[in-house]
Amino acid sequence: MPTPPPADVIEPHAPHVNEIETRTAFEQRLAGGTLAGLTVQGLRLDLDPVPDLRDVDVTGTLFVGCRFAGREVGADLVRRGANVVPPFSGLPYPTQPSHLYTADELAAGFAEGGFAGMYDTRVYAHFRAHGGALPDVREALGQRLHDHGVDNALADATRSWLAAHGPQSVVGVMGGHAVERGSAAYRMAAVLGWELARADRLVVTGGGPGVMEAANLGAFLAAWPAEELSAAIDTLAVAPDFTDHERYTAAALAVRKRYADGPSLPSPRPSAPGTEWARSGGLAIPTWLYGHEPANLFAGRIAKYFSNAIREDTILRLARGGIVFAPGRAGTVQEVFQAATKTFYGTDGASGAYVFLDRTYWTTELPVESLLRPLFAASPFGDLSHTIHLTDDAREAVTLLVR
Numbered sequence: 001m002p003t004p005p006p007a008d009v010i011e012p013h014a015p016h017v018n019e020i021e022t023r024t025a026f027e028q029r030l031a032g033g034t035l036a037g038l039t040v041q042g043l044r045l046d047l048d049p050v051p052d053l054r055d056v057d058v059t060g061t062l063f064v065g066c067r068f069a070g071r072e073v074g075a076d077l078v079r080r081g082a083n084v085v086p087p088f089s090g091l092p093y094p095t096q097p098s099h100l101y102t103a104d105e106l107a108a109g110f111a112e113g114g115f116a117g118m119y120d121t122r123v124y125a126h127f128r129a130h131g132g133a134l135p136d137v138r139e140a141l142g143q144r145l146h147d148h149g150v151d152n153a154l155a156d157a158t159r160s161w162l163a164a165h166g167p168q169s170v171v172g173v174m175g176g177h178a179v180e181r182g183s184a185a186y187r188m189a190a191v192l193g194w195e196l197a198r199a200d201r202l203v204v205t206g207g208g209p210g211v212m213e214a215a216n217l218g219a220f221l222a223a224w225p226a227e228e229l230s231a232a233i234d235t236l237a238v239a240p241d242f243t244d245h246e247r248y249t250a251a252a253l254a255v256r257k258r259y260a261d262g263p264s265l266p267s268p269r270p271s272a273p274g275t276e277w278a279r280s281g282g283l284a285i286p287t288w289l290y291g292h293e294p295a296n297l298f299a300g301r302i303a304k305y306f307s308n309a310i311r312e313d314t315i316l317r318l319a320r321g322g323i324v325f326a327p328g329r330a331g332t333v334q335e336v337f338q339a340a341t342k343t344f345y346g347t348d349g350a351s352g353a354y355v356f357l358d359r360t361y362w363t364t365e366l367p368v369e370s371l372l373r374p375l376f377a378a379s380p381f382g383d384l385s386h387t388i389h390l391t392d393d394a395r396e397a398v399t400l401l402v403r
Contacts (some may be wrong), residue, residue: 021098021152026051035061035082042066042096042149045073058082065096065145088142092119092126095142097149100157101304103281103297107253115245115294120304124291127306133289143306154303154314158283160272161202168352170202171401172319174335175211175326175357177293181251182237186214187230188357188394189326193218193282194229195398198265202278204318206311206335207286207296207304209242211326216298217255220281223265232259245294252297277301283318287311316342322352322401325368327361336368343387344379351387355397359390 020026020040029035034057042065045051050069059081067087068074074084088095109117116122130139161169173193179185193203193215203219205212217236221229232255239247265279277300284299289308296302305311316323316339323339325332336354343351354372356362362369369390376384389400 019152021156030056033057037061039064040066041152042094042098045069053077065094065149085145088138088145091142093123093142093146094149095145097146097153100150100153101302103256103295103299103302106295106302106304107249107297110249110253115249118249118295120291120295124288127288127291133308147305147307147310150303150305151310151314154285157274157277157301157303158202158318161275161278164272164275165200165202167318167320167349169200169321170204170318171196171321171352172204172315172323172339173211173215173326174206174323174328174332175215176328176332177208177210177212177242177290179210179214179326180237180240181214182233182240185211185326185358187233189214190218190229190233191226192324192357192394192397193220194222194226195395196401197222197279197282199398199402200279201321201402203282204315205282205284205296205299206315207284207299207302208290208293209248209296211328212284213252213296213298215324216281216284216296219279220256220298220300221259221262222279223263224259228259242294249294249297252294256297285311285315312338317348320349320352322355324355324357324397324401325362326357327365329366333366333368336372340372340375343384344375346379346381351384353387353389353400355389355391355400357391357394357397359392362390 018038020029020038021042023043026040026043029038030051036057036059039062044067046067046069053073054076058077061082062085063077063082064085065087074086078084106118106120108119109122130136135143173189175189189211196203197219203215205215217232218229221232235255236251239251242248281298281300283301283303284296285303285305286296287305287308289306303314312335316335325336342348356369369388372388373385376388391397391400
């Protein structure tokens with residue numbers, strides 16, 4: 001029988017003290033006269049003030065994705081014992097991103113060039129042109145470096161939230177990507193995200209349209225009254241189908257603009273510095289493998305990967321406070337049992353509730369519940385079938401998750 005790996009193997013949130021990801025941290029280390037053994041990631045060392053590295057100990061230092069004032073600077077570092085992996089030229093994305101994406105960054109270019117001109121769309125076009133899921137070696141290396149940078153940025157972004165609220169405060173929301181804006185299922189998912197954020201939960205989705213967008217929308221508007229959430233959905237419903245890329249994206253940007261300067265959301269605990277985004281949209285973790293779907297622009301931070309496998313595992317690893325499964329098809333069912341495997345073996349530690357929205361759907365149309373209960377009852381950690389819940393009410397789902 002498989003056993004969970006040791007905690008230190010899977011723990012993603014312990015800070016790596018030898019990694020330098022900000023110019024401030026770099027300057028502090030530089031003042032000590034040595035960078036030996038450190039990893040310096042994605043910094044613009046070609047910008048003023050340009051650092052003088054000539055007399056600095058760089059033995060065993062790794063510079064990855066950094067830009068220097070000239071090629072000779074990088075060559076000199078290598079001669080003195082450093083390892084330099086420069087940014088790849090000709091890529092529309094950074095090979096070592098220093099932070100998670102924001103909605104504004106993914107949507108950059110829409111005002112000038114429409115959907116085709118967006119950063120998100122341009123990266124997807126490049127992804128397709130270079131082999132898609134089976135890229136050539138150069139592209140594969142660039143993508144892997146990018147995704148490693150996203151891993152690091154995600155750990156940095158969530159560390160303060162988890163320290164203040166604990167892993168059981170993170171709730172995943174899964175469901176169909178084709179659910180139309182304005183539909184009953186969309187509204188239910190939006191209310192769910194709204195209620196969860198107001199209950200101090202970090203909402204995590206797969207970053208796609210449909211149920212995923214609705215949940216992040218609810219979290220995005222959590223500081224506003226329920227009437228405003230309903231009004232926002234009405235505005236979005238003029239472009240209900242995500243395949244209408246131009247109108248779908250324009251409607252999302254219009255709602256973002258309308259509510260950009262909203263009230264702050266009261267919290268029973270003070271927000272840790274740098275976690276405000278978590279309570280204003282939550283987290284989305286999409287992939288360019290599904291880049292034909294327009295970006296979900298309501299998440300507070302977006303960890304967008306090239307690798308779908310890494311992305312799916314990351315969502316489920318983070319969602320230790322439970323997962324809501326709204327109706328969906330093959331992709332959602334896959335996520336149910338991928339999550340169930342982690343829970344059954346305790347791979348990432350204790351799991352929260354499994355809440356299935358739409359009782360009839362999950363017991364009759366796709367009777368997942370009848371397979372999941374006996375599986376959970378046989379877990380090596382005891383009978384876990386009590387963690388499975390079915391409901392037709394978003395607010396009841398929230399109660400099950402926050403009790």
